Amino acid sequence: MSWGHSSMSSVSNSYIKQVLKQVKFIVDHRSIRRELNSHIQDLIDEHQWHDLSEHDLNIKIHEEMGNPIDLGRSLNQVHKPILGYIWVVSRSIFIIVLCLSLLNIYKTMVNTSVTRQTITDEKLNVKHLVGSIGNILELDYSNLKYRDWDIYEVVDFDNSYLIFERIILTEDNDLVLVYRSQTKFNLLNKYNSLYLFSNLDLTDQNDIQYYPSYDVQMGMNDMMISLYHGVPFDTQSIKMDFKQVNESFTLIVNGDDYE
């Protein structure tokens, strides 16, 4: 009498269930089940046991495969729960760190492209930019003449860049500095070490020092705008000094190079 596929599955499942009952590390159950199930199907096919009764098939499988409890106990000695769970947790942490790093790379790419496009590449929009800055700082720049230095100077720190985009000098002796920080790619997604930014002092060619009156963060790209009062409209050169606990730099820009 043929018991058909469901009977074979039932006998096979019953055997495998007894094996798995002994294996404590449940994460590996699926793989063991797939392997043993395939093995039992090969046994049935090779020996032509398709027509055996469920009882006889059960006996045959036990004869060939051995005691399921013994097999389960032997497998349990190999599939150690503690080592297994450490492996699963380590793998999960690795995947999370990898995802965060990819996100970090993506954010860095977006930061770079968006900022270059909106600030540096579109010279025609400088008037609009100056107007926007005026709005943000609640100053009316609409009718003032201005000088625009498209500097784009990059200062390289350990885990971040400081990028100076623009210096704009207005007719009423205000200097607007546009800059941003950008965190370098790192696996641990360590925060930018630069704290923006009340300590970026400027000195002109006559050694007169200026301190920022306003620091405004703009948009989502870590764009900063600092306003310095009293900087002459005809200033030729600006020296920027930045000091922080572990970071410092001096950058000198000459207007003739950028206008």
Add this chain to the structure above:
Amino acid sequence: MDKNYIGAGSSLLILGLISQRDRYGYEIIRDLEILSENVFQYKEGTLYPILHKFESLGYVTSYFKRENNKERKYYQITDKGRKQLISEKEEFELFKQTVNNVVGTFKYEFSE
């Protein structure tokens, strides 16, 4: 054959077979029977713990592959597994040589 001999040579035989080409459990048991002319007959309950231990030791890796409407778990030897196989072959050669030397002495004594 005495089970102790079979047990001692398990690693060498199974790793040796897997080193020839990727094999799945059922295939390993059948090939061992055929190649050894039924001298080595492994129960499934013996083979799988050995295979899984090899995997945990890094001697083999495994992958599932569907063929002829059946899903099979294939084992593939790693570099570490090949080194282990070489080491076990050397041990076996030493064992064989030593046994031959001793048995040769018996033969000499018998012939005397």
